[in-house]
Structures are given as C-alpha cells and as structure tokens.
Amino acid sequence: MNTLLVGFEAKDRIPRSADTVCHALDIYHRHAIEKIHHVKTICSPHLPEDDWSLIRFKTGPKRMSGELSLDLMQECVEMATKKGAKLEVEFEGRERDRNDLLNKAMGKDARKRSFAATWQTSVLGVEPITLKSYPGCFCHRRPDDGGLALAEVVSRDLAAMKTFKSAVKFLDMGCGSGMVGLLAAKSFGPGLGLVMVNSHSRAVEAAKENAASLGIAAEMILADDGTPARMDGTFDVFAGNPPYYSEYRIAEVFLETANRALKPGGAAYLVCKNAAGLEPVQRKYFDDVEIVKRRGYSVLKSVKKGA
Numbered sequence: 329m330n331t332l333l334v335g336f337e338a339k340d341r342i343p344r345s346a347d348t349v350c351h352a353l354d355i356y357h358r359h360a361i362e363k364i365h366h367v368k369t370i371c372s373p374h375l376p377e378d379d380w381s382l383i384r385f386k387t388g389p390k391r392m393s394g395e396l397s398l399d400l401m402q403e404c405v406e407m408a409t410k411k412g413a414k415l416e417v418e419f420e421g422r423e424r425d426r427n428d429l430l431n432k433a434m435g436k437d438a439r440k441r442s443f444a445a446t447w448q449t450s451v452l453g454v455e456p457i458t459l460k461s462y463p464g465c466f467c468h469r470r471p472d473d474g475g476l477a478l479a480e481v482v483s484r485d486l487a488a489m490k491t492f493k494s495a496v497k498f499l500d501m502g503c504g505s506g507m508v509g510l511l512a513a514k515s516f517g518p519g520l521g522l523v524m525v526n527s528h529s530r531a532v533e534a535a536k537e538n539a540a541s542l543g544i545a546a547e548m549i550l551a552d553d554g555t556p557a558r559m560d561g562t563f564d565v566f567a568g569n570p571p572y573y574s575e576y577r578i579a580e581v582f583l584e585t586a587n588r589a590l591k592p593g594g595a596a597y598l599v600c601k602n603a604a605g606l607e608p609v610q611r612k613y614f615d616d617v618e619i620v621k622r623r624g625y626s627v628l629k630s631v632k633k634g635a
C-alpha cells in the first residue's frame with residue numbers, strides 16, 4: 329500500500345516500509361526522520377504527488393498551529409480525493425477540536441480556504457514593501473519586531489556603506505518570508521547581491537515569490553546545516569534572527585555560518601531578546617560584539633577580524 333505520512337516527526341512511531349513516504353515541511357525534520365527511521369522523506373511546501381492509496385495526517389495543537397493544521401488537512405483531502413486514497417487523521421488533542429477540523433475540511437460547510445497573507449513593512453528611507461507569507465512560515469501575517477529591529481540596524485549601516493561601496497554580498501540566514509534581506513536590498517539598491525537561506529520549505533517558497541514580486545534578484549537555499557560548501561568567505565554582511573527555543577544551539581549554527589561566510593572586515597548581525605545570553609556565545613566566534621538596542625530587542629554586531 330502506497331502510504332504518505334503527513335505531519336509526522338522523528339519522535340513518532342513510523343513504520344519502516346518501502347511503500348511509505350514521509351512529508352516534511354522543514355528540512356531539519358526530513359533529516360531527523362531519515363536518520364532515525366530510514367524512511368524516504370520528501371521536504372516540500374506542498375504534499376508530493378504519487379499514487380497514494382493511504383494518507384495518514386498527524387496533527388494537534390502541540391504539533392502545529394490551527395491554521396497550518398487546516399491548511400495541510402485541506403491538502404490531504406484534496407490529494408486523497410484526486411488519488412482515490414483513504415485518509416486517516418490522528419489528532420492529538422480535544423475531541424471537540426478534532427471534530428471542528430474535520431468539519432471545516434470535509435463537513436457539509438467545508439470550503440477551500442486560503443491561508444496565504446500579504447502585509448506591508450518598511451524601514452526608514454525606503455518605500456514600504458508588500459510581502460506574502462504562508463502558515464508554517466515565520467513570520468506569518470505581520471512583521472516580527474525582532475526581525476524589524478535587525479532590518480533597521482542593518483539597513484542604517486548599509487546606507488552608510490553605500491557612500492564608499494558599489495557592491496555588497498549579503499547573507500540573510502533564517503530568512504523566513506525574506507523581510508530582512510529584501511528590506512536590505514531596497515536600502516542598498518541594485519548593487520546588493522542577496523542570498524537567503526532557510527530550513528523551512530514554505531519560507532523559501534514565500535521569500536522566492538517576494539523577491540520576484542519586488543524585482544529583486546536573490547539566490548534561495550533550502551538548508552539547515554549552514555551549507556558549508558557555499559559559505560566561502562566572500563560575504564560582506566550576514567544577518568540572522570535565529571530561533572532561541574533550543575537555547576543557543578541554532579544560534580551557534582548561525583554564528584558558525586556567519587564566521588565562515590564573511591570575508592575579513594565583513595559584519596555579522598544577530599538579533600535577540602536577551603543580549604546577556606547571546607553575547608558570550610557570539611564571542612566564541614567573534615572577538616568584539618557591539619550591542620545596539622532597538623524595539624525592545626538587541627542587535628549584536630561583530631566584525632570579522634583580518635581586514
């Protein structure tokens with residue numbers, strides 16, 4: 329039986345079978361599932377097409393947001409209908425919420441909802457830009473204050489750089505919907521060579537669409553490992569707003585990448601709420617750290633030695 333598993337994570341029981349394929353939105357989850365369960369896993373913003381005979385969707389409020397759950401549920405229903413596949417839903421949570429989800433996606437009042445959102449954002453000296461985002465992609469529906477603080481500090485420095493540099497290579501790691509990199513590109517103008525990296529396929533999809541709609545040329549990379557081969561000491565600026573839910577483990581992946589990617593004299597900017605926590609971690613990778621306060625956040629700036 330050709331089975332597609334949706335919403336499963338490495339901690340789940342996943343049958344090891346040649347006929348089973350897992351879907352993951354984030355490449356980190358894909359790597360973790362493949363490493364632990366040795367099951368073929370496809371990382372993509374939408375469900376992969378095949379001749380599925382069974383689709384199993386695992387969801388619940390602790391696993392994903394209600395919006396993402398309904399969005400993926402709609403995709404499962406659509407795929408199951410198209411392929412004539414059986415659909416099983418494993419809901420971790422209250423019966424009432426399970427019924428609500430099933431009703432919205434398959435009940436008599438079911439209708440196809442779009443959860444894509446568009447919103448505006450800006451930094452000083454730049455026309456507001458309109459960005460699109462999807463459930464699962466950070467940030468969805470509105471700009472994140474930490475990301476905006478980062479964009480403001482970076483754009484201010486880029487505006488100063490413009491007076492003596494005509495070209496800048498810029499790395500936006502953990503780009504989400506692309507807000508920081510795209511505002512930086514707008515601040516600097518056509519000489520900014522933008523590379524955006526994210527581990528989440530929907531973030532990469534949104535950032536790619538946003539760059540195209542703004543007419544900004546950008547290279548997009550889907551990766552969770554800091555893409556060692558690509559980070560070649562040629563970047564002038566690195567910007568990152570890493571997640572802090574794993575203490576500083578992911579921030580360290582960002583800092584390692586910054587250190588490798590930047591050329592001597594290049595600047596790394598990381599934003600966080602707790603500067604006292606991040607500063608000693610950043611000092612493992614860079615000798616100096618300057619702290620700029622903005623919007624209740626701290627942007628930690630370091631310059632790579634050796635220029």
Ligand SMILES: C[S@@+](CC[C@H](N)C(=O)[O-])C[C@H]1O[C@@H](n2cnc3c(N)ncnc32)[C@H](O)[C@@H]1O
Binds near residue numbers: 474501504525531578
């Ligand atoms: C706090 S969000 C910031 C998004 C965007 N830069 C902003 O400021 O609005 C962090 C982003 O990092 C991404 N991320 C987490 N771990 C990552 C990794 N190892 N490599 C690349 N991106 C990662 C997440 O998917 C998320 O999009």
